Amino acid sequence: MTQETINALVSPEGSLEILSSHEVNRLKDKSEGGLYRLFRQCALAVMNIGVDIDDCKDLMERHADFDIRLVPQPRGLKLELINAPIDAFVDGEMLRGIREHLFSVLRDIIYAHSVLGSYPGLSSDEPDTITNRVFHILRNARVMQAGRHPDIVVCWGGHSISREEYVYSKEVGHELGLRGLSICTGCGPGAMKGPMKGATIGHAKQRVKNGRYIGITEPGIIGAEPPNPIVNELVIMPDIEKRLEAFVRAGHGIIVFPGGVGTAEEILYLLGVLLHPENRDLPFPVVFTGRPENADYFEMIDRFIRNALGEEAAARYQIIIDDPVRVAQAMKHGMQEVQAFRRSTQDAYYFNWMLKIDPVFQAPFEPTHETMRELELHRNQPSHLIAANLRKAFSGIVAGNVKEQGVRQVQERGPFEISGDPELLEPLEELLTAFVQQNRMKLPGAAYKPSYRIVN
Template sequence: MKYTDIEITAESGLELLTNDEIARLSEHSQGGDHELFKKCVLAVLNSTQITDELDLYEEQLKYFDVEVLQLNKGVKLKLKNAPSSALVEGEMIQGLKEQVFSVLRDIVFLKQELESNSRIDFNTSNGCTNAIFHILRNAKALKPGIDPNIVVCWGGHAIPEFEYQYTKEVGYRLGLRGLDIITGCGIGAMKGPMKGALVGHSKQRKSNGRYIGITEPGIIAAESPNPIVNELIIMPDIEKRLETFVRLGHSFVVFPGGVGTAEEILYILGILLHPENKNSPFPLIFTGPKESSPYFERIDRFIGDTLGTEAQQKYKIIIDDPVAVAHAVQEGVYAVREYRKSTHDAFHFNWQLKIQWDFQEAFDPTHKNMSELNLNTNQPLHSLAANLRKAFSGIVAGNIKEKGISEVTKHGPYHINGDRNIMDQLDALLEAFVSQGRMKLNAADYVPCYRVLKPNKIEEHMPV
């Protein structure tokens, strides 16, 4: 791979800053924040590389650097040893340039904004929701006065080609109906719906299509933003990322995936199972091609055996029918619109949805925290869903996040334990993910970062 030095001028609203803000921005981009800033910028520039291996970026990081230059007319970034694949004729690709400045906005500028705002409090439930609103408003992602039309698409990055093509077809059908797309911004089932919607929007001459990518610092290097994303937003952690999806979206489509997709499913089901959300319309559709039918049968069985029929009633499964998916989404969006009107809730941000602190507090997947998760039936269903979500979140960290990989390398696999029935179902689901190659892109060399412990079995002690 070839590298080059380049300077780029500000985008994403950072072209309108005071000299004092620029000076503080330059200061915050150094020190402890600098390494994270570099990693996220490099991940954006490597969006053409289809990999979830961190080694690629770690080698490049040795030579890559980025510096914030102070100008009276705005901000300029000086990039050293940037991948030449991000440039055309010596100029950075415009979409990548916008994404780079989104990184500067959310990693550096937003941090100093939040630190100086005494009303922002990440240590309370209401504080988290207010902070998420602040971040989205700062990113200009909130569009008041527009009818609901945002579809959240979840699914895996490590999926076979036939599933990817199906996600494109569904996205195309959504785009023909003028619906915008939010995904986790990576490849696979995150890129496909955006690519399909782009074609649908083009056919309908919709020039203002929104392709919103929501990520977080721990995952961006492993799932670099795909080039279709025209609104990149980096949330502080996975919990804030997930809340952003449910506050911003109006309908939800889940494609086949792995543990990350299972985490998203359990997150949303846990919220919908809370009694205060019982009457809130929340369109949730699981879909894939006919070859993927066994995947959803396994997911549906896991949900039924752990959370029961009440949880199964919260979603609809549609197999091999993109048009039916688009119709269901459109009907769901209309129901959301009528409900928001009747309750005087905003179209652009779901304020009324009850999200408990257990779904908002950042979960640190240490070996101790993973082994102490309450995965027993002696708790409300929404609390069990919250803890199952954390178990899957830890596995995601152990698979692709730098900190999680380091934990597993030092101490061995995470130990997960709980009720025998839940552990049996969890073990079967994870085994299915492994056998189907859904854990990582390099599935052939996958070594599990976890062990599911079952009662009545003697296991050796795990250091914490």
């Protein structure tokens, strides 16, 4: 398919105008250990604005002739873009928001893969070290603001949702904005864009001049869910596990809208973390919400959680149907509880240091046919570990659906196989079947061929 493209020379916007010769060489390096391919993929993704595509492999193939080069300048650097998507430009000039995103990609790739690697004590895979890496990346991106009261609401939900579901997410965002709350999402379209769009109107009505629309993503998913243009603080984490940890460390409460396997992965990660005994008394408001026709969807999610993780997990969230005002009020009240708790325990408002995250949620999971088949999906383990293994199963399906490497594996070797205890797998298969029937696996109009197979 022929794509309309443009060549351009782009100056920095927002961050990182100067690179060392070592950093430049790593970005140019096209070998296995170099950063060129990663930088090219993420840069192409942020310029893929307004294009209905959620397959990273397809995106890369459509723009096989795209190239990006670093051009040293006496006062810094510029990026030379060759055959770049023309939708990122207006009258030959790159949109300012896209330019900010492009240099955020450059900043975070350099920092996570070059600068942090030289920090003594930050190269190990110890739990505290991983948390500190998450902290350093967020701080370098200026996400954390000392002295600001808790106000970040993380919104999760599907990129493939109906128009009515999108409008509802926007209405919730509007109510959050009226109450001065900021929005953090996975930065993509659908339920990630709606709350941000609604909050901009709420902030405008209240004359909130420092409204925050934080997007947190990672290289594997950014091609399938390119940042929407409302995001004014974009962060690229190294992998999905650090992305999820960034959400719960930087956020102060979470709202979940209807979604597919990616949303289910996020829910299981969150509940698995909150189920750790050391987090029992830690306030963290969680609300599941949607339109009246989404009531059955959340009943299904609730039933799946109660079966897999028990009543204790279900006690960590509330379900609110068709009431954006009540959702926003619940979040506002939750923020006050979080603030009081953090103040009493001397924990930072900007980073949830006290939250205990089991190492099983931090170690990167690489979905392959072997690792997916070996997942421990049985009841003979603590509930938070059941959540961890179910999270990995959903993560693998996400990879097979939209991530370049996962899509390629499924094309070459067939669907990932998932096996385990029938008491866990039968409800899992029911949930996945419903996601397929409701078109929550791929964007509307795209034929879905399952990337998974449930086996005995």
